[in-house]
Amino acid sequence: MSASTALNLGSLCSSVVNLPTHYSHKPSLLLHGTQSQQFLTLPNTVLKGFSGSRNMKSAVAAVDSSDPAEKQETERKKYYFLVANAKFMLDEEEHFQEQLFERLRLFGERDKEQDFWLVIEPKFLDKFPNITKRLKRPAVALVSTNGPWITFMKLRLDRVLQESFEADSTEEALACTPVNLEFEKPEKWTAPYPKYESGWWEPFLPPGSQTSKV
């Protein structure tokens, strides 16, 4: 199963904690971070930049060749989301968990950058009073830059609210308020297998909001 790969991904993401994810023209920021993790602050390489020197060289080359005075534009992107209460999103829909791991596995296989996240108590909900007035809290959102995929997930999950918004950066889009989540055991359990364990959602949380794995 891809769980171990996903967890590795998660722990790598958590190491990006304090780095800005938007473009910067200042060369010094590119070499931020510890010696063991040679990641870059340029988007599109956040998850890829672990193979070390090769990427570092190309990043340095890119900086050298670009005009330092030229301002790199921030990318204003559209983020699509589905939202419902945390119990529904994280505790009741076991098939949902399977889908997310499947997608993460696929992205890994095809070397694609992750473009979907689970956000617990996202700050962007403040922009949607019509949603929050009919939302049990704590709430969890599935967020993606892939609009059609969110439409598909709405079809699958059904009992969720769907909306979209624009943001300047992934960090801004996925900003959230940390919440401790604990779910009660179900009253009735008819399956000949145990329930999936709590905490499965860690690999899908936005970079920086994951709890560190020892």
Add this chain to the structure above:
Amino acid sequence: MSSATTSQAAAEKGSKASTKKGIKETLLTPRFYTTDFDEMTDFEEMEPLFNTDQAEFEALLQEFKTDYNQTHFVRNKEFKEAADKMQGALREIFVEFLERSCTAEFSGFLLYKELGRRLKKTNPVVAEIFSLMSRDEARHAGFLNKGLSDFNLALDLGFLTKARKYTFFKPKFIFYATYLSEKIGYWRYITIYRHLKANPEFQCYPIFKYFENWCQDENRHGDFFSALLKAQPQFLNDWKAKLWSRFFCLSVYVTMYLNDWQRTAFYEGIGLNTKEFDMHVIIETNRTTARIFPAVLDVENPEFKRKLDRMVEINQKILAVGETDDIPLVKNFKRIPLIAALASELLAAYLMKPIESGSVDFAEFEPQLVY
């Protein structure tokens, strides 16, 4: 299914040995479905059938094009090794499981391929989705057929295509029935997978390890039928729709329960309690189906299981009559009261108070819902 009883003969002559015996059809044999393709392609009548909320279909098309399981169905030497270890009754029942599953997947392949072909002009997006679904089913059927070769057998799929009787369904019934069979397929496979993961001592044949990724295909297929139903609100919003929904739920659940009990040795062979397995699958499928069908059965009511168990007993008696040495006329006479009893249980189950359900997209009370 009689096509695999003489394994030695089959090994010598390939699959031709199985065709000589013909195909034993019973009421519960996996069916090949067909539909009124002409009705489905009658442009004026059917074009609106596939024409609403294109966004959902475009999203589905993208999801199917993704092809999550493109590289997943790869065999290894574990298969033949495991098959060689299996002997006697367990071997026979495993072979039957592979056969029935292969036939079911293959019939899905045929139906979807044909629909994909016929709907190209009416709605190319929907047609392409059907073709991609047939890709999935072909993969599943092929993988199962290769599994049969571990037991020195193979289904002659070409022969089956020509020789099987096809059950005819009107298009809207295809939607209800296929939605249910895909979703129930998902729940069956994932339940077996997760049970064996928790109880690996019963993992007697490696094919079950593939079920987790495999069944996601089935789940997605069901989603497509969900979208087709949503594009046709008349299939979801009136009293007739509710009656049909309940009818198809009942047929699918009862067929599975009776079928699985007849093959209880298989489920017990992999460490499951057959009836508990089936009830779990029924309960979960019903819960999933409640997201789209306007009415579903109250399967968690203990009376529902009691009725199912009575149907099992009656069915066992009907089968026992078939095994006696009486002449066919006497057998039929003996069967009549039993069939009447079965019909009575079925009707009573159908008339049990249903659960109102459906997508939030169609719920009149949706503005009051809290998510």
